Amino acid sequence: QVQLVESGGGLVQAGGSLRLSCAASGRTFSSYVMAWYRQAPGKEREFVSTISGSGSTTLYADSVKGRFTISRDSAKNTVYLQMNSLKSEDTAVYYCKATKNDNEYWGQGTQVTVSS
Helix, strand or coil, X not given: CCCEEEECCEEXXXXXXXXXXXXXXXXXXXXXXXXXXXXXXXXXXXXXXXXXXXXXXXXXXXXXXXXXXXXXXXXXXXXXXXXXXXXXXXXXXXXXXXXXXXXXXXXXXXXXXXXX
8 A cells, every 4th residue: 555645835926836746655666556636626626647657758638738747756756847838727636546457556635826
């Protein structure tokens, strides 16, 4: 089992940047596929980005491609989401997810608010 704790959210003006972090417990971090999702008020949770265990493969939602970058640091058991050129529509609670085989683990989320 793995526990996830997100941090780095906050209030930022449109066009600004934030970096989210997701710290994972456990000693098998590299065996988990990690992902970021987000949920805006009144909307369903949506996929943002994912990264393979080795970090060699990444995928992005079209809405964030070219603006967001996912990365991971196995030495720190942490996955990051660098968010640049933020827009008001990026406002949401951002969640970290760890997946291994059929098991999924979620963090508690961190609020990102982009003011226009």
